Amino acid sequence: MEWTHTVTAVFLALGCLFSLAGSVGLLRFPDFYSRLHAAGKTDSLAQMLILGGLLFVSPDWGVSARLAIIALILFFTAPTATHAITKAARLDGLEPWTKEDSRRE
Amino acid sequence: MNEVLLVDSVLLFLVTVCAVAIIEVRSLYAVAMLTSVYSLLMALVWTNMHSMDVAFTEAAVGGGISTILLIGTLVHTRRDEKPAKKRVHVPALLVTLLTGGALIYGTFDMPRFGDPEATIHHYRVPEMMSQTVAFVSEREGKQAPPEGYEPPPRMVPTAAPPHGHDAAHGDEAEHAAEGADHGAEGEHHEDGGHHKHPADDFNGHVPNSVTSLLAAYRGFDTMFETTVIFTAGMALILLLRRPREEESTPQEGATLRGQVILRVMTKIFIPFILVFGFYVITHGEIGPGGGFQGGVILATAFILYALIYGRNALYRIISPKTLDVLAAVGVLLYAGVGVACLALGGKFLDYAVLDKVSPGDGEALGMTLVEYGVGITVCTVMIIIFNQLAEEPAKAKAS
Amino acid sequence: MSELLGIYNYWIYVVLMMIGFYGVIAKKNLIKQAIALGLFQTGIFLFYISMAVVDGGTAPIWTTIGDGSIKALGPYDNPLPHVLILTAIVVSVSVLAVALAIIINIKWKYGTIEYDEIAAMDRASGGGDDD
Numbered sequence: 001m002e003w004t005h006t007v008t009a010v011f012l013a014l015g016c017l018f019s020l021a022g023s024v025g026l027l028r029f030p031d032f033y034s035r036l037h038a039a040g041k042t043d044s045l046a047q048m049l050i051l052g053g054l055l056f057v058s059p060d061w062g063v064s065a066r067l068a069i070i071a072l073i074l075f076f077t078a079p080t081a082t083h084a085i086t087k088a089a090r091l092d093g094l095e096p097w098t099k100e101d102s103r104r105e
Numbered sequence: 106m107n108e109v110l111l112v113d114s115v116l117l118f119l120v121t122v123c124a125v126a127i128i129e130v131r132s133l134y135a136v137a138m139l140t141s142v143y144s145l146l147m148a149l150v151w152t153n154m155h156s157m158d159v160a161f162t163e164a165a166v167g168g169g170i171s172t173i174l175l176i177g178t179l180v181h182t183r184r185d186e187k188p189a190k191k192r193v194h195v196p197a198l199l200v201t202l203l204t205g206g207a208l209i210y211g212t213f214d215m216p217r218f219g220d221p222e223a224t225i226h227h228y229r230v231p232e233m234m235s236q237t238v239a240f241v242s243e244r245e246g247k248q249a250p251p252e253g254y255e256p257p258p259r260m261v262p263t264a265a266p267p268h269g270h271d272a273a274h275g276d277e278a279e280h281a282a283e284g285a286d287h288g289a290e291g292e293h294h295e296d297g298g299h300h301k302h303p304a305d306d307f308n309g310h311v312p313n314s315v316t317s318l319l320a321a322y323r324g325f326d327t328m329f330e331t332t333v334i335f336t337a338g339m340a341l342i343l344l345l346r347r348p349r350e351e352e353s354t355p356q357e358g359a360t361l362r363g364q365v366i367l368r369v370m371t372k373i374f375i376p377f378i379l380v381f382g383f384y385v386i387t388h389g390e391i392g393p394g395g396g397f398q399g400g401v402i403l404a405t406a407f408i409l410y411a412l413i414y415g416r417n418a419l420y421r422i423i424s425p426k427t428l429d430v431l432a433a434v435g436v437l438l439y440a441g442v443g444v445a446c447l448a449l450g451g452k453f454l455d456y457a458v459l460d461k462v463s464p465g466d467g468e469a470l471g472m473t474l475v476e477y478g479v480g481i482t483v484c485t486v487m488i489i490i491f492n493q494l495a496e497e498p499a500k501a502k503a504s
Numbered sequence: 505m506s507e508l509l510g511i512y513n514y515w516i517y518v519v520l521m522m523i524g525f526y527g528v529i530a531k532k533n534l535i536k537q538a539i540a541l542g543l544f545q546t547g548i549f550l551f552y553i554s555m556a557v558v559d560g561g562t563a564p565i566w567t568t569i570g571d572g573s574i575k576a577l578g579p580y581d582n583p584l585p586h587v588l589i590l591t592a593i594v595v596s597v598s599v600l601a602v603a604l605a606i607i608i609n610i611k612w613k614y615g616t617i618e619y620d621e622i623a624a625m626d627r628a629s630g631g632g633d634d635d
Binding site for chain 3: 109110113114117120121124125127128133136140143147150151154155156157158159162163166167170171174175177178179181182183186187189193194196197198200201202204205208209212213215217218219220221223225226312313314315318319322323326327330333334336337340341344345391392393395397401483486490493494
């Protein structure tokens with residue numbers, strides 16, 4: 001096996017791991033904001049890892065360039081989307097979870 | 106076992122769960138989001154089955170536009186479904202179970218998933234493919250060119266083929282055995298007799314066979330699909346357009362101008378979205394993409410602008426009247442290419458006559474023009490639909 | 505086992521279609537019905553695309569090689585169903601849009617989008633004119 005394949009495999013595995021962590025956080029965290037925090041943060045990292053890993057096995061420069069552009073665009077748009085969602089929730093009057101709220105859970 | 110099925114079975118399970126959730130969840134906003142998730146899952150299913158163009162369309166249309174349309178409608182209507190008296194509608198369940206049972210009984214006669222011998226891959230497919238794409242053998246369908254294949258020189262439409270008809274015939278068996286053939290190519294136009302597609306040409310056969318089938322073999326069909334979309338836009342205008350005397354009223358509440366991050370990011374990304382949309386339309390012959398997908402992507406740029414800056418800002422860039430005209434221009438461009446082909450002595454939508462010297466380039470030109478026609482109509486109709494669904498409910502109710 | 509997996513996709517298409525069908529019949533909310541119709545359509549799309557798959561095939565996109573000619577690399581999936589579904593998806597969004605526009609008009613006229621309430625209003629106003 002070529003070394004590039006090993007590198008890609010490691011990157012993809014890490015990416016999947018972070019995605020999984022994000023999903024677990026999405027299910028386990030107590031309120032909207034912390035859930036979004038888990039999903040947004042891990043997804044940004046996971047997509048960078050996955051697309052970065054794929055860079056090592058891309059057949060030519062055109063594909064590499066596209067992967068890099070996709071990664072760059074997602075790197076900007078994903079946090080923007082997360083920001084928009086939280087802002088909408090905040091404007092809608094959703095209060096962040098505090099420790100005192102834990103009895104309500 | 107087909108390797109596609111490994112991922113497929115997991116994805117389709119998720120899709121089914123998602124579909125049940127869409128039917129059962131009562132909050133309609135949640136349903137709109139679930140529909141988006143469902144479409145994106147479906148896009149993955151299509152990608153997994155190597156249907157890139159369909160996946161592209163599904164992601165752009167189902168994941169993007171449909172969700173916006175649904176949410177735009179929910180603003181006008183109520184956000185929750187009325188709770189039903191009974192949890193399960195027994196007659197409906199019976200009917201669906203019976204129909205489903207009958208259909209599943211029917212599937213036992215279907216060819217196995219991925220069976221290369223299935224009728225669908227052989228009946229008429231070689232003929233279809235040879236009209237559009239090179240390297241198709243009569244018997245075996247889509248094939249690779251033989252090892253030492255040398256493309257024949259370019260020829261003008263009326264010129265005799267470089268190899269005689271008989272020679273092509275003589276080679277037939279050999280070619281078929283090799284599983285690739287350009288002789289069949291020339292033959293299929295023998296009775297049509299108007300011109301021959303050079304097998305070497307970059308574009309007598311565009312690389313993306315989906316696009317070439319879309320624009321050439323099913324050109325009439327695609328033209329009328331475009332007309333259907335145009336008609337949908339007209340229906341929306343007839344159903345929902347009200348006289349706009351409130352043009353001057355600022356809709357401060359409706360805009361997100363105050364959101365600095367959103368505003369800046371929108372401003373940065375709209376040019377990229379537009380470039381990407383045009384790239385997808387133009388590139389449709391070479392890779393996945395085409396007028397439908399590109400048009401929807403272009404529309405999202407305008408819709409995003411309208412969402413952030415308000416619809417009045419959008420109307421300052423592109424007025425509703427311009428949009429209406431452009432929607433018709435797209436269809437007319439498509440039909441106009443067809444008429445131009447007629448005028449140049451070909452058949453309707455026979456793009457090869459557009460370039461007398463190299464029919465292949467003519468096809469490329471015709472397909473690009475047609476794709477742009479589709480793109481313009483799809484883009485403008487999507488914007489029209491969004492604009493109409495986003496009309497202010499209060500004003501409209503008063504009318 | 506292999507035989508069953510060979511028609512697994514076709515079963516899912518039936519299931520999706522029937523979920524949509526159930527939604528169209530059982531749900532009284534018009535928006536729900538429009539979405540259920542979309543599910544029904546997606547089931548049919550799945551049926552078509554499943555038929556196009558060829559063992560070991562790849563996307564039906566030929567590659568261009570250096571001198572500008574195009575080259576096929578191996579077996580390809582059948583592109584014709586892809587073309588049919590590609591246009592059908594865009595038409596389905598048009599159908600959805602027109603349906604939603606009609607639903608909005610119904611909301612303006614009747615003030616509700618629940619089918620049974622609309623039917624009750626029609627009965628109350630005496631006459632089954634389906635305006």
